[in-house]
Amino acid sequence: xxxxxxxxxxxxxxxxxxxxxxxxxxxxxxxxxxxxxxxxxxxxxxxxxxxxxxxxxxxxxxxxxxxxxxxxxxxxxxxxxxxxxxxxxxxxxxxxxxxxxxxxxxxxxxxxxxxxxxxxxxxxxxxxxxxxxxxxxxxxxxxxxxxxxxxxxxxxxxxxxxxxxxxxxxxxxxxxxxxxxxxxxxxxxxxxxxx
Numbered sequence: 001x002x003x004x005x006x007x008x009x010x011x012x013x014x015x016x017x018x019x020x021x022x023x024x025x026x027x028x029x030x031x032x033x034x035x036x037x038x039x040x041x042x043x044x045x046x047x048x049x050x051x052x053x054x055x056x057x058x059x060x061x062x063x064x065x066x067x068x069x070x071x072x073x074x075x076x077x078x079x080x081x082x083x084x085x086x087x088x089x090x091x092x093x094x095x096x097x098x099x100x101x102x103x104x105x106x107x108x109x110x111x112x113x114x115x116x117x118x119x120x121x122x123x124x125x126x127x128x129x130x131x132x133x134x135x136x137x138x139x140x141x142x143x144x145x146x147x148x149x150x151x152x153x154x155x156x157x158x159x160x161x162x163x164x165x166x167x168x169x170x171x172x173x174x175x176x177x178x179x180x181x182x183x184x185x186x187x188x189x190x191x192x193x194x195x
Contacts, residue, residue: 007066013067013068013071013072014072015071016068016071017072017074021071025078029105029106038081040086041084041085042082043086043095045094045168047080047082047083048165048168049171050083051168051172053175053176054076054080055172055176055180056176057069057073058073058074058127058128059139060183061073062128062130062132063132065132070128093164094161094164097162100161104157116153123142123146123149124146127139127142131184134188136180136181144173147169147170147173151165151166
């Protein structure tokens with residue numbers, strides 16, 4: 001019964017999470033105190049390891065064609081950067097990379113920077129479409145592209161410090177591919193048995 005109600009209001013809930021995500025982004029770019037507070041907590045590398053794992057529910061909800069699930073997952077991704085406490089010790093490489101990332105976000109926005117940044121929603125949209133259309137192969141290809149693009153961007157703009165994302169990105173990619181592959185096969189088998 002409860003799931004039916006959620007399905008009935010799926011698009012409205014999806015819209016709500018979309019608006020909350022936009023408000024979060026506006027808060028982060030207009031309130032320097034909040035931005036700095038969040039970035040202090042983002043120094044905790046647990047957030048670096050957890051963020052790629054959100055690909056799993058994202059793909060699940062795309063497969064289930066749930067706007068609320070997709071948008072809710074994106075809202076969780078945005079907020080996950082400050083879920084963990086500020087670490088007591090932070091490696092120099094992590095601090096250097098995050099400082100570059102902060103400067104990138106708060107610096108001048110050139111056309112090239114806008115185009116590079118638009119790859120994020122474009123690739124996530126492609127990932128959602130792949131699983132919405134239930135194409136495992138295309139979905140896996142998009143996941144690999146996202147991981148490689150993140151690593152490439154990090155190294156291109158962060159130099160040596162950008163290599164600090166390599167392990168979290170690759171661990172996340174491997175875990176996501178394995179679990180999504182298993183889950184996809186089970187859901188397809190169930191769907192074929194019921195359909």
